Amino acid sequence: MAQLLNTKILTQERLLFEGQVKGIVAPAVNGYLGIKPKHAPLMAALGDGVLTIRLENENIYFAVSGGFLQVKSNRVIVLTGKAIPAADIDLAEAEKGVEELKLALEKGAGSSQERERLSRELEQARVCSRAARLTREY
Numbered sequence: 001m002a003q004l005l006n007t008k009i010l011t012q013e014r015l016l017f018e019g020q021v022k023g024i025v026a027p028a029v030n031g032y033l034g035i036k037p038k039h040a041p042l043m044a045a046l047g048d049g050v051l052t053i054r055l056e057n058e059n060i061y062f063a064v065s066g067g068f069l070q071v072k073s074n075r076v077i078v079l080t081g082k083a084i085p086a087a088d089i090d091l092a093e094a095e096k097g098v099e100e101l102k103l104a105l106e107k108g109a110g111s112s113q114e115r116e117r118l119s120r121e122l123e124q125a126r127v128c129s130r131a132a133r134l135t136r137e138y
Contacts, residue, residue, distance in 0.1 A: 003037040007053065009062065009078040016062065016083055023054040024076055026069050035071055042071040046080060048123050050131045061086035063131040065124055082124075086131035094129040101125055 004020035024035040027049020035042075046067040053060040067080030101122040105115065 025052040086135040089132040091132040
């Protein structure tokens with residue numbers, strides 16, 4: 001039997017996932033990290049992106065926004081402020097949100113703080129859209 005990673009994904013509100021997995025691909029602040037069994041100990045800051053949980057016969061996707069990932073002794077803990085299971089994301093709504101935010105930015109929001117807020121929301125909407133598409137492709 002192949003070795004697996006004991007994995008937990010937690011937000012402030014709840015435990016989103018707990019189980020044995022073959023691997024994880026996580027969005028770190030400077031690129032994606034791949035984690036497999038026997039990985040060296042690691043602590044990483046997470047950025048916005050799609051977190052992939054690799055199970056035996058399927059992948060599970062989460063839209064993640066920030067947080068931390070710790071790997072130690074074949075255990076992975078993901079602590080994130082915001083994570084949405086891709087299966088819970090309405091693809092049409094996510095894509096509509098992306099288009100609306102693009103238009104708002106093109107029209108030119110008032111202050112630089114407003115543009116920054118809209119840009120951040122647009123990135124999060126794009127992540128949700130990517131996660132939802134991945135779930136539907138497989």
